[in-house]
Amino acid sequence: MKQQALPAFDxxxxxxxxxxxxxxxxxxxxGDWRAERPVVDRDRxxxxxxCWVYCPTQCIIEKPTWFxxxxxxxxxxxxxxxxxxxxxxxMVEEREE
Amino acid sequence: MGRVIVCxxxxxxxxxxxxxxxxxxxxxxxxxxxxLAEYISxxxxxxxxxxxxxxxxxxxxxxSVLQGAALAGARTFTASCGQGLAFMFExxxxxxxxxxxxxxxxxxxxxxxxxxxxxxxxxxxxxxEAGWIHMYCENAQEILDTIIMGFKIAEHPKVMxxxxxxxDGNYLSYGVERVELPEQKDVDAFLGxxxxxxxxxxxxxxxxxxxxxxxxAGGAGPALFVKYRKGLCKGMQNALKVIEDVHQKWAEIFGRxxxxxxxxxxxxxxxxxxVTIGSMSGAxxxxxxxxxxxxxxxxxxxxxxxxPFPIKAMCMALSKVKAVGVVDRSVSFGWNxxxxxxxVLSSMYFLNxxxxxxxxxxxxxxxxxxxxxxxxxxxxxAKALAGNIPPEPIWLNEKCTLCGD
Numbered sequence: 001m002k003q004q005a006l007p008a009f010d011x012x013x014x015x016x017x018x019x020x021x022x023x024x025x026x027x028x029x030x031g032d033w034r035a036e037r038p039v040v041d042r043d044r045x046x047x048x049x050x051c052w053v054y055c056p057t058q059c060i061i062e063k064p065t066w067f068x069x070x071x072x073x074x075x076x077x078x079x080x081x082x083x084x085x086x087x088x089x090x091m092v093e094e095r096e097e
Numbered sequence: 098m099g100r101v102i103v104c105x106x107x108x109x110x111x112x113x114x115x116x117x118x119x120x121x122x123x124x125x126x127x128x129x130x131x132x133l134a135e136y137i138s139x140x141x142x143x144x145x146x147x148x149x150x151x152x153x154x155x156x157x158x159x160x161s162v163l164q165g166a167a168l169a170g171a172r173t174f175t176a177s178c179g180q181g182l183a184f185m186f187e188x189x190x191x192x193x194x195x196x197x198x199x200x201x202x203x204x205x206x207x208x209x210x211x212x213x214x215x216x217x218x219x220x221x222x223x224x225x226e227a228g229w230i231h232m233y234c235e236n237a238q239e240i241l242d243t244i245i246m247g248f249k250i251a252e253h254p255k256v257m258x259x260x261x262x263x264x265d266g267n268y269l270s271y272g273v274e275r276v277e278l279p280e281q282k283d284v285d286a287f288l289g290x291x292x293x294x295x296x297x298x299x300x301x302x303x304x305x306x307x308x309x310x311x312x313x314a315g316g317a318g319p320a321l322f323v324k325y326r327k328g329l330c331k332g333m334q335n336a337l338k339v340i341e342d343v344h345q346k347w348a349e350i351f352g353r354x355x356x357x358x359x360x361x362x363x364x365x366x367x368x369x370x371x372v373t374i375g376s377m378s379g380a381x382x383x384x385x386x387x388x389x390x391x392x393x394x395x396x397x398x399x400x401x402x403x404x405p406f407p408i409k410a411m412c413m414a415l416s417k418v419k420a421v422g423v424v425d426r427s428v429s430f431g432w433n434x435x436x437x438x439x440x441v442l443s444s445m446y447f448l449n450x451x452x453x454x455x456x457x458x459x460x461x462x463x464x465x466x467x468x469x470x471x472x473x474x475x476x477x478x479a480k481a482l483a484g485n486i487p488p489e490p491i492w493l494n495e496k497c498t499l500c501g502d
Contacts, residue, residue: 011305013295014295014296015328016324017324017325017327017328017331018196018257018296018325018328018332019194019195019196019257019296019297019308019325019328020194020195020307020308020309020311020321020325021296021297021305021306021307021308021309022305022306022309023305023306029316030310032315032316033313
């Protein structure tokens with residue numbers, strides 16, 4: 001089938017109250033919802049990536065010798081802490097500093 | 098004038114769909130919609146309708162498939178009713194805020210339980226607040242015409258909303274009538290180029306997140322959610338004018354004029370009126386004619402467009418009479434009346450004038466609303482005009498004999 005070339009999408013002609021689409025990142029940060037923060041014990045972490053596999057928001061990022069959560073995205077569900085076979089992740093209550 | 102055929106309402110609907118040239122049709126059969134699905138299937142098999150017909154495993158998937166198809170730019174159609182519509186509700190509610198111009202016939206059927214498979218408008222009336230446009234048809238020709246007009250209305254850039262074209266199960270779905278088929282070239286010219294996904298598209302060439310997260314208690318979320326809700330309400334209000342314009346254009350091209358929002362029948366010189374919706378209106382008009390011959394100053398107000406509700410048109414009609422009897426083919430359980438009755442009462446607030454009203458509920462679960470019933474309705478409404486207003490709704494078909502009171 002012949003592929004028709006389409007013009008680049010231009011949202012400027014669309015009424016901004018028509019329907020929810022996103023051509024840029026939204027400002028909404030799921031990290032704002034968090035009640036508890038995952039804190040990684042770097043000595044215990046062996047980079048097995050179990051947390052990376054289980055994280056439902058896929059917010060685990062790789063560091064040189066450990067993994068940790070992107071706190072802008074992490075909702076604080078605690079699944080990584082629960083699943084970590086080396087008990088390297090502790091959930092710590094978020095407090096206003 | 099195009100070819101004239103003799104067919105039932107479901108076949109008329111299938112012809113309307115065929116003439117509108119949809120790209121994708123997805124259906125799951127359910128009584129009394131099933132033969133509509135079968136006609137479409139036959140038309141596709143015969144090569145008359147060059148659409149892709151997707152047989153899915155249930156109504157939830159029907160509408161989910163069509164949402165994807167519409168987001169990819171396809172003109173889409175489906176039909177459902179009753180329990181099928183109930184199963185469809187999750188994607189049903191999602192369709193209007195995504196502003197997807199899908200057209201769907203609801204071949205109206207009463208609600209279960211008690212168990213029944215026959216007509217009644219309970220299914221469509223129960224989903225009236227989901228943001229779909231709802232238009233009710235009176236006869237087979239109007240079904241065909243309104244389905245084609247439905248695409249034009251749905252795809253209008255100031256509307257961009259899904260449209261339900263509703264016709265009464267049994268009485269319209271299986272009732273056989275004379276139907277004129279418009280010429281394909283005229284329908285093509287009437288509908289023009291389709292433009293389905295200019296606002297939200299599934300397209301790797303121009304990627305976008307469709308339906309991203311909004312709402313919540315913080316940040317920009319709540320304001321975003323309100324903005325889209327208000328936008329949907331605005332689209333609905335825009336639709337009132339577009340529905341009228343499209344009906345006007347239809348009359349000019351095809352010579353068949355319908356009252357787009359509210360029909361006023363014999364309201365000239367009327368003291369009181371009955372209010373109807375859907376196929377019952379035919380018997381209602383016959384009864385009005387008969388009673389007029391006897392000197393009764395009665396008229397009829399028929400609602401075609403139920404969502405958005407045409408408050409101004411209803412007020413215009415109500416301003417001409419001094420009492421109304423509203424006949425519903427479904428039940429508003431929360432108000433102990435019919436839902437159309439509620440809409441008439443609400444409209445009257447804007448009229449700044451209260452007149453006696455009576456709620457009638459009839460034609461449930463396949464029962465007929467006959468001319469005899471309407472004579473009864475007219476008599477009770479005339480008594481209400483004279484001050485004798487029934488305190489409770491009156492249920493037609495409550496007794497096995499006609500209209501016993």
